[in-house]
Amino acid sequence: MPKTARLILFAAALVALLFLPRFVSSYKLLTYTTVLSLTLMAQGWNFIGGYTGYAAFGNVAFFGIGAYTTGLLMLKWNAPFFAALAAGALLSAAVASLVGVAVLRLKGHYFAIATLGVAEALREIASSWDSVTEGATGIDLPVRSDSSFFYYVALGLVVLGLVLTALIERSKLGYGWVAIREDQDAARMLGINTTLFKVIAFALSAVFAAFAGGIVAYQNIHVAPNDFFKIEYTLQMIIACVIGGVGTVWGPLLGAAVYQLLSTYVWAHFLELHPTVLGAIIIFFVVFLPRGLMNLFRRLAAPRPVATVGAPRKRRFLRDLLLANVRASRLE
Amino acid sequence: MKRTGFYSALALALLFALPAPAPAADNTITFGAAISITGKTAKEGEYTRDGYQFAIDRLNELGGVKIGGKSYKLALKYYDDETKPERTAQLIEKLINEDKVNLILGPYGSSPTGTAAPICERYKIPMVEANGAAESVFAKGYKYSFMILSPAKLYLRGIIDAVRSKDPGAKTLAILGENESFSKEVAQGAAEYAKEKGMEVVYQELYPSNAQDVSALLTAIKGKNPAIVLGSGHLQDSLLIVKQSKDLGVSPKAMGFSVGPSSPEFRENLKGSADYIFGATQWTESLRYSGDDPWKTPKAFADAFRAKHPNYKSIPYQVAESAVAVIAYQKALEKAGSIDPTKVRDALAAIDLSTYYGRVKFDSRGVNIYKPMAVEQYQPDGNKYTVWPADVAEKPALYPMPAWDKR
């Protein structure tokens, strides 16, 4: 597809999404908003976890900071939502930068556990700091009734995330991240200020998690520490990235949509066994498509090799497609 | 690269087009509920669901609800909220918008109730909740939520009263609670009440949710040697506290919990260690209430429920309070003469019933403060008796609790 055609497609999709609230029930809209919130978190995680290759395991901390900052500013100072949301994002970025300078020296699992530790510590601080966060009781934001508002805010920010990711991917910053992911020492040798680049990635990931936190807080109204600092959100953003494809522009959106919509469907139809079904789906994705859907689409779109004589072409093709990853990843 | 976008769009389109379930017929009033079938409170969620369903089935057997001369059948539509409050909010949205349920029955637990209440407020659909006792939810001025059970602050009062009636000299109290909205309110309520009664609270701390070891807290408590030790947490916490108290030889004269002892699993897990322990309870089948509902008395309710669910030996209060939420709706619907949610809401606000569950009436916040809490105690004959309030007690309370190594 030429570039203009792609732009037209993108614009058409955007227009369709803009008019979506007119045609669907407000529950459907809520589901899509949930998809978009997860997309925001995943887009954030993608900067640090996808492009830079640092398996951040505590991004829910920034989700929580975003939620609490937005909520508290709206409640205590009657701040308008967007100002509060921006403040939450800024505070998250600041915290991420401070924490990042210290923990981004760590690698692999050690980085993961350090970020997890930060998130868990923040959760407990939010649970105990009664004078500010009202502790475990939680806070209640003002009730806002039009569900399309949340949808549009989330949609706008997701588009921002897409554009930003696409721009960064082709910038010095993006190349620097990938260089760090592939070989940090070599990247340093090339004159990249690795600490600065990593801290930027981490701070950006915090900004997007905080956006999601603020939106979810305002939409869900009730904000309590155990609900907004839970490790599950971190897992969800990672899963979304992996399903979609880490280190890609569209991966987070695609993965978030697949994961969130599938799980919504599954829990509505399998009353008691929905976690089993969801677990099986995750296992399926990991075993057959560990490099994500974007990678699958790329291979689908690539020119097909000539089929060997004898085998029916289509079946062989599908089987190759699914088993390619297994063949590459298994241990004989 | 070229077709990547096409496939992405196709996949998204397919996902967005997943089918939705069909709405219910029009001579049926459907209650919607998000209940924990999996997750941390899966067991209590089961009690809740069974209570709702039992009352609905019974009312249907009796011909349904008559509203303005027309008979309506009742139905329950529920989903699993996995004990996750954000899921509860999402499911309440789904129930109201997509399944078009008429009225909402509450989830299990205070945190899910906290997220469900504002959603009901948003759509002006009433919710009678039977399993979230934290009053903080009701301090926000929501008009459409009603708490049919006694609020958290009252939970441990009965135990303090029961002990003090036996021994006015019991003056020192230790409270340990889970750091979570409901348990925190229970602990605060107990501490305030004890101070009002001139007692000294020698230890009051909160521990994090999912605690697996409370030996540190118990060792500190042992050093203070209080007459009464009270715990406010959940079933697993109360089991842990009893086990570790025994391990560490923490032997107060009385020990009691807000949640835990009322569940049949308490004794199954602790065997003889459960003896002498007090438990707060919303309701027991030996209370002497009589009321205007399909069962009239607690005993009749319990027998009817056991006949339908033989796997329940004793009836947890969650079942009774969940069932009475349906009864409250029945009365409100009949009085409102309409299924219009706002009219039902107004009828609920004005309700004043005597039931097998006790008095049901809501204050201006929507909280039923008119029904007292009861206290149960496990006794060495292996049974659990209602020991408080004194006028409805089956047996007197046993006090003091003997030391663990002298049993």
Next chain:
Amino acid sequence: MSSAELSQIAVNALLLSGILALVALGFSLVWGIMNIVNLSHGAFIVVGAYITFWLHALLHVDPFLSIPISMVVLFALGYVIQRALINQVIRAPLLATFLLTFGLEILIVNLLNFFFKADTRSVQTAYSGAGFVIGPVRVPYIRLGALIVSLALVLALGAFLNRSRLGRAIQATGMDLDAARLTGVQVKTIYALTYGIGAALAGAAGSLLSTLVSFDPNLGGTYTERAFVICVLGGLGNVVNVIIGAVVYSVVEVFVGSRLPALSQAITFGILVLVLVVRPTGIAGKSV
């Protein structure tokens, strides 16, 4: 804090560290050898707890005697899971194995929930809660027994890894996969054995936990998290490190828990992050 309270708290911490060392042991082995952060570890622990519970409830098997049974069952389960599933993605990016074990965790927990319901259970024996007293300190028999079993298993694993041929093959594989393969080690089998042993140790931990705390299918997650923290605190690569990690963790948790229980995890994790920043390979791990 009085000296009586202090010594009781110290003993509590010591007893806790025994069981936590066992909780982390299998996790550390799988992580160290296979580079897999096994999020289904907690689910294996719960399966072990159920095995002990049912053997005790139905056949009156003493919980300590059921440990070998639960280890054998979980070894088989772990072996099969590794061969059938994990082996398929073992060379995929790190996150793949991570998510695979996460999927396994929710699947196993949900199946347990479905078949055994969410009832809270625990194993109560005649000697539960009994103990002896030394001066101001009480030592419960069960916790002491758990400590002894844990230590025995830690030492047994250490001896197995260092003394036996198979154990050395496992260690060699963990250090250098390709070199081990060149010397004729069947890596696929080694990995399956390692994962099986990891699961078996989780099963033993579950059996012991069933006597100490009450459990339902959701118990595991919190122990996976603890195992993670202990491994990082102690460092990978040696069974002794696990013990050190467990002791440090328990001491912090118990002492902080006695003064500031509501902040115990915040402080524990704060210390964890500090340890990591100052000494990224753990307190006892080799420096890079």
